[in-house]
Amino acid sequence: MLSNIMGKEYFILKALMTITAAVMMICLVQKTYNYFSSPAAKIPVSVNYHFSRVCNKSCGFCFHTASTSYIETMGNAKRGLLALKMAGMKKINFAGGEPFMHRKFLGQMIDYCKEVLYLESVSIVTNGSLVTEAFLATYGKHIDILAVSCDSFDEVTNIKIGRGSGNQVGKLYEIRDLCKKYGIKFKLNTVVCKLNFEEDMNQFINALQPFRWKCFQVLIVEGENDSSETLRDGRKFTITDEQYEHFCAKHRHQKSFVAEPNNLMAKTYLILDEYMRSLDRTGKEPSPSESILKVGVKDALDGVYWDETGFASRGGVYDWTREKPSCAEKVQSLNGD
Numbered sequence: 001m002l003s004n005i006m007g008k009e010y011f012i013l014k015a016l017m018t019i020t021a022a023v024m025m026i027c028l029v030q031k032t033y034n035y036f037s038s039p040a041a042k043i044p045v046s047v048n049y050h051f052s053r054v055c056n057k058s059c060g061f062c063f064h065t066a067s068t069s070y071i072e073t074m075g076n077a078k079r080g081l082l083a084l085k086m087a088g089m090k091k092i093n094f095a096g097g098e099p100f101m102h103r104k105f106l107g108q109m110i111d112y113c114k115e116v117l118y119l120e121s122v123s124i125v126t127n128g129s130l131v132t133e134a135f136l137a138t139y140g141k142h143i144d145i146l147a148v149s150c151d152s153f154d155e156v157t158n159i160k161i162g163r164g165s166g167n168q169v170g171k172l173y174e175i176r177d178l179c180k181k182y183g184i185k186f187k188l189n190t191v192v193c194k195l196n197f198e199e200d201m202n203q204f205i206n207a208l209q210p211f212r213w214k215c216f217q218v219l220i221v222e223g224e225n226d227s228s229e230t231l232r233d234g235r236k237f238t239i240t241d242e243q244y245e246h247f248c249a250k251h252r253h254q255k256s257f258v259a260e261p262n263n264l265m266a267k268t269y270l271i272l273d274e275y276m277r278s279l280d281r282t283g284k285e286p287s288p289s290e291s292i293l294k295v296g297v298k299d300a301l302d303g304v305y306w307d308e309t310g311f312a313s314r315g316g317v318y319d320w321t322r323e324k325p326s327c328a329e330k331v332q333s334l335n336g337d
């Protein structure tokens with residue numbers, strides 16, 4: 001009798017779980033269908049999630065400043081990332097602030113993006129100062145690209161920019177070696193500004209051999225670095241298009257070189273801030289949007305200007321997946337782990 005009742009309860013419980021799973025699946029399929037069937041739907045193929053604004057450096061031209069110290073809960077961040085994946089995201093770039101200020105949070109998102117969402121590419125942009133071998137040994141197998149910012153190979157200039165305490169360049173070589181060891185693509189980002197546009201970086205690029213070297217023209221963003229009232233005043237670092245071209249002409253022959261002048265930078269990136277709101281850097285649309293956690297991906301992206309053609313023509317989709325398993329994985333497989 002007792003076992004009969006327990007059997008019935010078990011059956012009802014199982015039926016309820018099956019129905020719940022089926023309803024969730026139908027909702028997900030419905031949402032995805034709605035998203036893609038809408039004529040205006042933007043496909044967020046590659047997304048930059050600036051999950052925290054906090055940074056341990058103080059670059060004078062920074063255009064994503066520490067105006068809040070907010071960070072989403074892990075549950076919300078995962079929910080947002082899942083919604084983006086359902087809307088077509090293939091690559092995520094974790095940026096800041098400095099992402100390595102929140103190591104545990106960063107590590108959990110990296111694992112989630114690879115183990116659950118199966119994203120093609122997970123990348124991180126960092127100033128490099130807090131990157132450790134222990135972190136890369138743990139999470140490196142799920143990191144495709146590590147992009148390190150370096151604006152000068154002269155430490156005096158780095159200090160003037162606000163990025164250095166004198167060990168920026170040495171750390172860069174250390175990270176390049178760690179990337180090699182753990183099978184991560186090593187990328188360099190340089191902001192070209194008044195203090196470095198005349199610098200010849202060729203010998204260092206030859207030695208470092210990044211797979212991609214992005215050279216951005218320093219950018220002024222309203223409310224971030226455009227006046228003496230904002231946390232940074234980037235106006236004293238700006239250069240003319242001719243000065244930017246002067247730098248590019250000197251380095252364009254490098255096979256890793258990718259130029260990003262202001263007109264491309266402002267409109268070809270999909271940027272989410274710490275609240276998972278979409279940011280418009282063109283000044284064409286009100287910014288930020290509502291959070292994707294509140295209104296969904298489509299409505300959040302509808303609220304910003306994003307030049308998909310420009311994104312494609314600046315080479316926004318490229319060879320962004322790591323090529324080989326890390327040394328650590330190889331050692332494990334040799335050991336039969």
Ligand code: SF4
Nearest residue numbers: 055057059062097127
């Ligand atoms: S530019 Fe990057 S490293 Fe410099 S202060 Fe801003 S977030 Fe930090």
